[in-house]
Amino acid sequence: xxxxxxxxxxxxxxxxxxxxxxxxxxxxxxxxxxxxxxxxxxxxxxxxxxxxxxxxxxxxxxxxxxxxxxxxxxxxxxxxxxxxxxxxxxxxxxxxxxxxxxxxxxxxxxxxxxxxxxxxxxxxxxxxxxxxxxxxxxxxxxxxxxxxxxxxxxxxxxxxxxxxxxxxxxxxxxxxxxxxxxxxxxxxxxxxxxxxxxxxxxxxxxxxxxxxxxxxxxxxxxxxxxxxxxxxxxxxxxxxxxxxxxxxxxxxxxxxxxxxxxxxxxxxxxxxxxxxxxxxxxxxxxxxxxxxxxxxxxxxxxxxxxxxxxxxxxxxxxxxxxxxxxxxxxxxxxxxxxxxxxxxxxxxxxxxxxxxxxxxxxx
Numbered sequence: 001x002x003x004x005x006x007x008x009x010x011x012x013x014x015x016x017x018x019x020x021x022x023x024x025x026x027x028x029x030x031x032x033x034x035x036x037x038x039x040x041x042x043x044x045x046x047x048x049x050x051x052x053x054x055x056x057x058x059x060x061x062x063x064x065x066x067x068x069x070x071x072x073x074x075x076x077x078x079x080x081x082x083x084x085x086x087x088x089x090x091x092x093x094x095x096x097x098x099x100x101x102x103x104x105x106x107x108x109x110x111x112x113x114x115x116x117x118x119x120x121x122x123x124x125x126x127x128x129x130x131x132x133x134x135x136x137x138x139x140x141x142x143x144x145x146x147x148x149x150x151x152x153x154x155x156x157x158x159x160x161x162x163x164x165x166x167x168x169x170x171x172x173x174x175x176x177x178x179x180x181x182x183x184x185x186x187x188x189x190x191x192x193x194x195x196x197x198x199x200x201x202x203x204x205x206x207x208x209x210x211x212x213x214x215x216x217x218x219x220x221x222x223x224x225x226x227x228x229x230x231x232x233x234x235x236x237x238x239x240x241x242x243x244x245x246x247x248x249x250x251x252x253x254x255x256x257x258x259x260x261x262x263x264x265x266x267x268x269x270x271x272x273x274x275x276x277x278x279x280x281x282x283x284x285x286x287x288x289x290x291x292x293x294x295x296x297x298x299x300x301x302x303x304x305x306x307x308x309x310x311x312x313x314x315x316x317x318x319x320x321x322x323x324x325x326x327x328x329x330x331x332x333x334x335x336x337x338x339x340x341x342x343x344x345x346x347x348x349x350x351x352x353x354x355x356x357x358x359x360x361x362x363x
Contacts, residue, residue, distance in 0.1 A: 003046060007175055016169040018053070018054065019063045019142070020069040023139060033165075038130060039216065041125050050238070051068070052234040053066065053142060057223050068112045080133070087197055143165060143166065146221075147163050148197060179244065181216050185247065186220060186223065192222055193341050193345070200342040205346060205349035210357070217242065227257070227262065227263075236274075244281070254295050268313070275315075288326070
């Protein structure tokens with residue numbers, strides 16, 4: 001896909017297709033706004049979208065990996081810049097730029113389609129926010145239910161907080177020579193546990209530490225499973241487009257299926273498939289999550305497998321347990337909360353940084 005040759009991520013915010021919702025009236029115009037903080041200066045930009053659900057949401061009874069919502073329509077899409085925004089106020093950008101698709105204002109999104117917008121010029125600085133305003137219709141539309149971003153929907157003439165709107169998979173800025181690094185995982189990777197809109201999660205902290213020579217793409221999604229990614233659908237397709245991928249899965253696999261052997265196979269498949277695509281892979285142990293008896297033994301077994309075998313098939317390895325666990329007596333229990341808080345993410349980033357630097361420096 002030509003998009004990946006020309007553009008790389010310019011925000012560390014988690015985004016993408018986590019779930020889907022029903023509008024109630026497939027012909028009624030809906031308008032939404034979502035705000036992303038930039039991790040670098042931008043000029044020429046383009047947006048990537050996916051009409052394919054990446055991860056299984058909750059128990060999968062409503063939405064599962066590779067679910068296809070159906071067709072829907074983008075009637076207009078525009079972007080603007082704001083200096084700052086919060087979770088309660090739908091900030092007004094200083095002017096908007098219209099975004100087009102193959103030269104057209106509207107775009108009918110086909111079932112299962114992964115597509116990009118035309119490029120557009122929008123000068124903005126690192127730390128500023130891009131506001132995307134989308135006018136759309138459809139019966140079933142992909143969304144990001146657990147988004148940490150300021151997101152609003154126009155209801156009865158007023159902007160109200162809502163995640164029932166389409167989110168792009170990537171905000172792309174024109175590529176230079178930067179390395180492309182993706183974080184592939186579940187809600188812990190996405191940053192749930194840190195304050196919404198704080199950008200104090202792992203991917204954002206490491207983007208700041210690695211600097212402009214690296215473009216971080218946060219592919220973490222709440223409820224995501226290694227099995228979802230190993231199905232080799234849209235989620236892994238996006239991960240394959242990077243120079244290096246940091247993989248951290250297993251919590252939801254253990255809680256939802258309880259099948260430790262399947263989790264081992266799925267993690268191994270992820271490492272193999274990414275490496276076959278020429279991607280450098282950093283594998284991490286399954287993080288602590290206050291596991292009860294029964295699940296705890298499976299967690300220990302999977303992590304033992306990662307430490308003894310799987311790390312040697314990857315290009316790099318990081319053990320989350322000494323950083324995030326409560327110590328040798330309770331390694332399964334999280335020191336910073338089941339979803340690590342900002343202190344936990346800071347400790348994690350500090351430990352992971354030198355391993356990532358070494359990985360990215362490899363030829």
